[in-house]
Amino acid sequence: xxxxxxxxxxxxxxxxxxxxxxxxxxxxxxxxxxxxxxxxxxxxxxxxxxxxxxxxxxxxxxxxxxxxxxxxxxxxxxxxxxxxxxxxxxxxxxxxxxxxxxxxxxxxxxxxxx
Amino acid sequence: xxxxxxxxxxxxxxxxxxxxxxxxxxxxxxxxxxxxxxxxxxxxxxxxxxxxxxxxxxxxxxxxxxxxxxxxxxxxxxxxxxxxxxxxxxxxxxxxxxxxxxxxxxxxxxxxxxxxxx
Numbered sequence: 001x002x003x004x005x006x007x008x009x010x011x012x013x014x015x016x017x018x019x020x021x022x023x024x025x026x027x028x029x030x031x032x033x034x035x036x037x038x039x040x041x042x043x044x045x046x047x048x049x050x051x052x053x054x055x056x057x058x059x060x061x062x063x064x065x066x067x068x069x070x071x072x073x074x075x076x077x078x079x080x081x082x083x084x085x086x087x088x089x090x091x092x093x094x095x096x097x098x099x100x101x102x103x104x105x106x107x108x109x110x111x112x113x114x
Numbered sequence: 115x116x117x118x119x120x121x122x123x124x125x126x127x128x129x130x131x132x133x134x135x136x137x138x139x140x141x142x143x144x145x146x147x148x149x150x151x152x153x154x155x156x157x158x159x160x161x162x163x164x165x166x167x168x169x170x171x172x173x174x175x176x177x178x179x180x181x182x183x184x185x186x187x188x189x190x191x192x193x194x195x196x197x198x199x200x201x202x203x204x205x206x207x208x209x210x211x212x213x214x215x216x217x218x219x220x221x222x223x224x225x226x227x228x229x230x231x232x
Binding site for chain 1: 117118147149155156157158159162170172173205207220221222223224225226
């Protein structure tokens with residue numbers, strides 16, 4: 001069965017430091033991959049998505065993610081974190097074609113220290 | 115031009131009572147999804163609609179859960195005889211129509227309904 005794993009439940013970084021959030025998936029073919037952010041009291045917002053082509057994708061708010069087929073990973077990165085980036089981040093996979101079911105990871109909560 | 119709205123924002127109910135949760139998708143979005151978010155559990159897919167039909171109901175946890183969508187717009191998630199384990203945040207999302215296989219459009223999420231079953 002398809003699955004998404006976010007190994008880090010909580011991550012704390014200092015403002016200005018770089019960030020990498022890990023996401024691993026289990027799927028038989030190249031999946032469709034997404035990162036969403038859920039800020040306190042707000043709905044989930046799409047940061048970026050990967051369908052095909054260039055394996056390094058740019059998103060909003062200065063985020064980027066790299067698809068690595070050999071590692072079944074789609075890690076999210078940001079060179080310099082801002083205090084406003086404190087939120088929960090979810091990785092998601094588009095399930096087999098025809099079902100349109102998205103599978104979400106359990107999320108990584110990011111805390112940013114001033 | 116509003117986003118996805120959900121009502122109520124909070125619902126406290128007693129065990130055994132029925133509840134209805136409402137979702138108003140973005141106008142023009144034909145696909146609508148329901149998820150459940152429990153503490154530390156991530157988002158659990160419940161059901162999705164394409165228009166008024168629900169091709170995939172496999173995520174509904176039990177037969178106490180049902181959902182409908184009318185007029186290709188508003189959707190209602192109903193939980194009958196609520197149990198304490200139903201306590202969670204219920205999220206609704208909508209997206210543009212599904213043009214075919216591998217057509218994964220961006221989902222726009224509502225703020226959720228926090229359900230507490232006492």
